Amino acid sequence: MKGRLGGGSVPPTFDQVKRIGKSIIPESGSERRSVRIEEVARIAGVAPITVSRALRQPGRVSEEKRLKIQQAVEATGYASNPHARALRSGRSNIVAAFVSNIVSQQFGLAVQSCAEVLEPHGFQLMIGQTSYSYARETSMIQSLMALRPAAVLFTGVVELEENRSFLRELGVPVVETWAFPPDPIDMLVGFSNTDGGRMVAQHFAAQRYRRVAFIGRSGGRGQLRLGGFRDGARSSGLELVAELSLDTVSGLSDGQQALNQLLNDYEKIDAVFCANDLIATGALLEASRRGLNMPSDIAIAGFGDSDLAAEIPPGLTTIRINCRLIGRRAGEKLLARLNGATDGSSSETVALEIVKRGST
């Protein structure tokens, strides 16, 4: 049943939203002009450049003037104009974050954690969605880079050489994530998708499943996970019966259809590894719909540990990614570089763990 209140012709009722504090009525004619560095300087009795230095390199200004300036800043509520600063210095306080999908909870957590690290230091996170499209990635990079960001975060790795060169030449710190390539653009806080796939194969072997299959996207991380799964299956003596490739994965129905096809085309499959939790959840629902018992009739494993994974009966076995840690470490690495660190060891990984639930 779907319906609208009263059939749709009744005007909506106002919400009585509470208001907090007193309304500030601006004096008529008051110019809302922001405080400039010059005014702070006048009040503190110094030159504008000294105020600038006191704020950006406190060590290079005498204690006495620094205090006076601080008082003047507080009295006026001065905050520097980010555009003027960026125009002059060629670098803004914006950190550009590129995600393939804004709505993804996984990426959201990582970006959020990264923002929590950077914001206290005066950086603003700007988020661009690349929508799993190379063309959009390129155009987003072009337009966000015009803002001269202080640093760049990718939830994922950049595959286009064109964009890799561009980012490298800019000379700003870049962090890639969500994979573990040997040749990152700059820094990396990732994990090995290959190992994740292998972990699933080893888990299947430990559970005594023999005939196994794979469902996943034909590109990107799906292929990396498949590579590890193949490898693990081989060394554990599993029989990899089928590899099903999907072009795009947009909803649960893709996983449902894929499992359906798999079960129609092949017989006696013990266990299926789905390259992400969305596919796995769809497959799990399809198995339930068919009246299959998990894991005795069929076992299913996913990748990512989305919040659905724990809740959908009988619970989805999956590989957990510590998204918060990835974001936090990425933020810390960027910050270190922004503060002048030049050390190597710029690649690090975050451990994956397999979470066993009812589906295997």
Place this chain on the structure above:
Amino acid sequence: MKGRLGGGSVPPTFDQVKRIGKSIIPESGSERRSVRIEEVARIAGVAPITVSRALRQPGRVSEEKRLKIQQAVEATGYASNPHARALRSGRSNIVAAFVSNIVSQQFGLAVQSCAEVLEPHGFQLMIGQTSYSYARETSMIQSLMALRPAAVLFTGVVELEENRSFLRELGVPVVETWAFPPDPIDMLVGFSNTDGGRMVAQHFAAQRYRRVAFIGRSGGRGQLRLGGFRDGARSSGLELVAELSLDTVSGLSDGQQALNQLLNDYEKIDAVFCANDLIATGALLEASRRGLNMPSDIAIAGFGDSDLAAEIPPGLTTIRINCRLIGRRAGEKLLARLNGATDGSSSETVALEIVKRGST
């Protein structure tokens, strides 16, 4: 079971990430300096200001020069420096979006849809998370507003009078959402939470439930939804047995505990309205755990239609919010204002619908 590959001491395997296209090796010593308006002007044989006009107000430049300028722009790949433009004109091409929680799928969809409308017109969305905290909201507003955004989007309404005044004085278009107050700051694309609560009460009455209860946050939209629910319960002759207030809702466990408490403290409750789907999903899981049959033993309804709602058995009855439409309309309204529209009728609502599933 939780575990790490090989006990955690094995180094991670490299992912063989594919690379696309040829690596562009920059000529050594090549200055990566961006094209300025002056160069375009020189090539087109006009003054810089004419280039500026041709790009921003094509109507005010002769056809002949406009074409020459366009060619020069394409030949050089010129893109204006957003900071210089913002510094001079006092307005950037940034649109500030404030969300209470970045990770929320609902808000994410709205923000995404809004971005899809604005980006083709050259605007960049900048996202700030207020974390359901007044202090953070105020500080985020202060720092994002320093960027002189062209427009502002809130997924929610602003309650602090201090911030309301501040935003009003800035004179940039502002859209609030997710509620329907009589006095928005500027523009509004919302819905009536009060009506939503009333719809649930009417649905409960239609299903012949009598003794009903409410679980929700003690502030914000939860209270608005409770208001409508109370009203609808009264006029439909329902008995509102209990109203359970939660201070914060951070996960499914909050809803589980709340239902637990409700069922321990009160007898014979027919139906429970949970002010959002997170609480409702937790309550639903708790009911299942207790072996209660839905809806015969107890009925549960939520608000929001999150993606969990449809999947968790027996399916959660809930109020669907058209997040995409909200975002799209918000973007369109901002765009209209940015293009000089000054029309009134700045408040509009998006219809809610109740989606009946197995839980009622």
Place this chain on the structure above:
DNA sequence: TTGTACGCGTTATCAG
């Protein structure tokens, strides 16, 4: 340690 002079790249203003 502090200050002077200037320029970052663009657009508002006003004159032609």
Place this chain on the structure above:
DNA sequence: CTGATAACGCGTACAA
């Protein structure tokens, strides 16, 4: 319709 001029607010470069 087009252009000359100046200014947006700050920080670099260099001098004192």
